[in-house]
Amino acid sequence: MRKEFKIYCTSADIGPDRLIRLFHFGKSEEALAAELGVTVSTVQAWKAGKVPVPVVCVKYLELLDSNELLCAGVWNGARAEGSRLVVPAGYQVTIDYAEIERLADYRRLFHLRTMQTDLIERLMIERDFYRDNCHRQARFGLMVNSLFG
Numbered sequence: 001m002r003k004e005f006k007i008y009c010t011s012a013d014i015g016p017d018r019l020i021r022l023f024h025f026g027k028s029e030e031a032l033a034a035e036l037g038v039t040v041s042t043v044q045a046w047k048a049g050k051v052p053v054p055v056v057c058v059k060y061l062e063l064l065d066s067n068e069l070l071c072a073g074v075w076n077g078a079r080a081e082g083s084r085l086v087v088p089a090g091y092q093v094t095i096d097y098a099e100i101e102r103l104a105d106y107r108r109l110f111h112l113r114t115m116q117t118d119l120i121e122r123l124m125i126e127r128d129f130y131r132d133n134c135h136r137q138a139r140f141g142l143m144v145n146s147l148f149g
Helices: 016-024 029-036 040-048 055-072 097-101 103-148
Strands: 079-081 084-088 092-096
Touching: 016 040, 016 055, 016 097, 029 040, 029 055, 092 097, 097 103
Parallel strands: none
Antiparallel strands: 079 084, 084 092
């Protein structure tokens, strides 16, 4: 099964797994742009795969990441394993890098599902209201016709 990653680098040696880890698990887009001296739209273009990420930016982010990990003294045991990020949290949790890229879509779909559920509930309430009114009008309409008809 072939995985499609949007984000890519100018060097073939740097795979999308490393890029996703650096760009999706690190700082915000604004912080990355300030750190690398580029605009936020440039970082967004990199993440969307419209423009390749320069090798120097990847190396710089990896250097920063390794220095921060050394300074913190711990990385909570998370490690890259093939195309997955393994996070031990009492039990082994693995996250596929392709799923990380889809998080924004998952959030959007969750919001759409919530809106659709609310709409269906509202339509069901309206349907019940109109059904009751139709039955009530039909029942009282027959009585009015028999009295005055």
